[in-house]
Amino acid sequence: MQVNIRHKGSVTILDIEGKIIGTDTLALKKVIDKQLETAPEGKLNLILNMARVQMMDSSGLGILVASYSTIKRNEGRIVLLNLGGNIRSLIVMAKLVTIFDRYDTEAEAIASFL
Amino acid sequence: MQVNIRHKGSVTILDIEGKIIGTDTLALKKVIDKQLETAPEGKLNLILNMARVQMMDSSGLGILVASYSTIKRNEGRIVLLNLGGNIRSLIVMAKLVTIFDRYDTEAEAIASFL
Amino acid sequence: MGEQVITLSLPSSMQHVSLLDVVITEILREMNFAEELQMQVNLAVIEAGTNAIKHGNKEDLGKRADFQFILSEEKLTIIIQDQGPGFTREDVADPLDPANLLKSSGRGIFLMEECMDSVDFEAKGTIIKMVKYKETPDPEEIR
Amino acid sequence: MGEQVITLSLPSSMQHVSLLDVVITEILREMNFAEELQMQVNLAVIEAGTNAIKHGNKEDLGKRADFQFILSEEKLTIIIQDQGPGFTREDVADPLDPANLLKSSGRGIFLMEECMDSVDFEAKGTIIKMVKYKETPDPEEIR
Numbered sequence: 187m188q189v190n191i192r193h194k195g196s197v198t199i200l201d202i203e204g205k206i207i208g209t210d211t212l213a214l215k216k217v218i219d220k221q222l223e224t225a226p227e228g229k230l231n232l233i234l235n236m237a238r239v240q241m242m243d244s245s246g247l248g249i250l251v252a253s254y255s256t257i258k259r260n261e262g263r264i265v266l267l268n269l270g271g272n273i274r275s276l277i278v279m280a281k282l283v284t285i286f287d288r289y290d291t292e293a294e295a296i297a298s299f300l
Numbered sequence: 301m302q303v304n305i306r307h308k309g310s311v312t313i314l315d316i317e318g319k320i321i322g323t324d325t326l327a328l329k330k331v332i333d334k335q336l337e338t339a340p341e342g343k344l345n346l347i348l349n350m351a352r353v354q355m356m357d358s359s360g361l362g363i364l365v366a367s368y369s370t371i372k373r374n375e376g377r378i379v380l381l382n383l384g385g386n387i388r389s390l391i392v393m394a395k396l397v398t399i400f401d402r403y404d405t406e407a408e409a410i411a412s413f414l
Numbered sequence: 415m416g417e418q419v420i421t422l423s424l425p426s427s428m429q430h431v432s433l434l435d436v437v438i439t440e441i442l443r444e445m446n447f448a449e450e451l452q453m454q455v456n457l458a459v460i461e462a463g464t465n466a467i468k469h470g471n472k473e474d475l476g477k478r479a480d481f482q483f484i485l486s487e488e489k490l491t492i493i494i495q496d497q498g499p500g501f502t503r504e505d506v507a508d509p510l511d512p513a514n515l516l517k518s519s520g521r522g523i524f525l526m527e528e529c530m531d532s533v534d535f536e537a538k539g540t541i542i543k544m545v546k547y548k549e550t551p552d553p554e555e556i557r
Numbered sequence: 558m559g560e561q562v563i564t565l566s567l568p569s570s571m572q573h574v575s576l577l578d579v580v581i582t583e584i585l586r587e588m589n590f591a592e593e594l595q596m597q598v599n600l601a602v603i604e605a606g607t608n609a610i611k612h613g614n615k616e617d618l619g620k621r622a623d624f625q626f627i628l629s630e631e632k633l634t635i636i637i638q639d640q641g642p643g644f645t646r647e648d649v650a651d652p653l654d655p656a657n658l659l660k661s662s663g664r665g666i667f668l669m670e671e672c673m674d675s676v677d678f679e680a681k682g683t684i685i686k687m688v689k690y691k692e693t694p695d696p697e698e699i700r
């Protein structure tokens with residue numbers, strides 16, 4: 187897994203690539219925690235761009251859920267961009283579709299924070 | 301390994317991609333044999349485009365050497381295009397640099413047959 | 415092709431999960447599984463391997479996670495074994511229970527069972543046997 | 558990290574050479590070998606594996622090719638074992654001899670020896686032990 191970090195105005199975008207399995211989970215958690223720490227008043231507007239994620243395991247999904255809760259508690263928001271079929275199925279299986287806002291274009295995802 | 305076959309005038313170009321190991325050797329031999337069969341009077345002008353070959357084992361190299369001999373016997377020629385460092389080292393180690401004509405552009409390789 | 419058995423044995427480090435991933439990915443490719451099924455088996459194997467290493471062997475490098483891949487014409491059977499104390503499947507909470515939906519863990523076994531045609535726990539759960547058919551079989555025919 | 562042993566066991570089919578390839582590729586990546594060295598070890602393992610399957614076990618699916626990868630901080634040791642009759646290293650012709658240059662085979666063992674820091678043949682050549690250091694070692698220090 188590789189993560190590229192971008193900032194657009196008050197929104198942070200993580201472009202994730204590869205498989206989120208094994209030790210990647212912890213690595214992803216660290217990236218998100220770091221963004222949380224540096225967010226103004228801890229309020230993080232986060233887009234996870236999943237376009238190039240081929241696969242994610244239950245630990246990866248766990249990080250998403252944990253981040254959802256932490257970020258929400260600080261009045262921020264986490265949204266998912268460009269979910270491929272595999273990740274979409276995973277989220278559907280885990281009955282988490284209603285939890286995560288999903289967008290198909292970066293413009294829409296960013297607009298959702300305005 | 302994947303092989304794409306192109307014809308330019310009287311020259312046949314094989315664009316090879318991936319690793320030439322294990323069962324790929326036999327597959328590559330079959331492709332070359334087929335081109336030999338259909339060449340006019342068995343005279344084959346063959347360019348192996350190795351640009352996207354990451355690795356080749358001794359059996360792959362064996363096919364190159366065997367093809368060199370067969371093609372030459374029928375008054376054709378086999379040349380190598382775009383050798384990467386790995387394949388170049390292999391050919392150097394096996395002391396076969398003097399056997400194979402090598403080119404860095406397709407235009408030069410094709411011109412060598414005129 | 416008859417049955418072919420491939421075995422892989424790993425020291426219990428999460429570092430090696432990627433190795434397990436490339437092995438199962440290549441076996442599925444070699445067997446020509448449909449792409450959608452490949453992803454399901456891949457996920458189930460990663461979940462079972464992670465559990466063996468993390469929960470079973472507690473990432474003790476002296477303990478091993480063993481994998482047996484049994485390839486046949488119509489199906490892939492995977493047997494995963496750890497050297498831990500085992501556990502009881504029935505004690506694991508349902509991750510789809512509304513009370514558990516926002517928990518950050520507890521979905522691995524559920525996903526294994528969703529993704530494979532069968533999942534059996536043996537030797538107190540230290541051995542897991544999972545089967546996936548290349549074509550979804552007629553439910554009548556599985557036993 | 559101390560020593561970590563990963564084992565892989567394959568039925569003797571050339572089909573499985575790609576699996577061996579992804580395994581050694583991933584181990585080398587995990588160990589952070591320099592790219593040039595990765596290619597050398599990768600090639601040596603493919604050559605040894607191919608020989609075990611083809612020459613040793615004669616592609617008999619009932620016979621196994623066994624691989625042990627011993628990972629340590631400074632080097633990777635690979636032990637390859639087949640269930641064939643063995644052979645004598647000294648009987649293998651030199652592929653660099655001008656008389657052999659245009660032969661279509663006979664370069665495997667030569668390449669293994671070129672690519673690894675050491676290659677030892679044991680049990681009549683049915684066991685091959687190869688070592689590659691992450692940094693090219695001082696010749697004095699190898700034994």
Ligand SMILES: Nc1ncnc2c1ncn2[C@@H]1O[C@H](COP(=O)(O)OP(=O)(O)O)[C@@H](O)[C@H]1O
Pocket residue numbers: 244461465466469470471496498499500501506518519520521522523524539540
């Ligand atoms: N191989 C195992 N050995 C011991 N306990 C296990 C094993 N696999 C699973 N468990 C237990 O079952 C629980 C649920 O596992 P799982 O559904 O994979 O979710 P998670 O791994 O996220 O906890 C684990 O937390 C653990 O207590």
Ligand SMILES: Nc1ncnc2c1ncn2[C@@H]1O[C@H](COP(=O)(O)OP(=O)(O)O)[C@@H](O)[C@H]1O
Pocket residue numbers: 358604608609612613614639641642643644649661662663664665666667682683
């Ligand atoms: N594991 C093995 N078991 C039996 N014979 C072997 C084994 N490995 C190599 N040999 C013998 O050594 C010869 C040379 O092997 P090698 O240098 O790899 O070249 P090639 O495989 O192209 O013949 C083989 O042809 C075979 O006769």
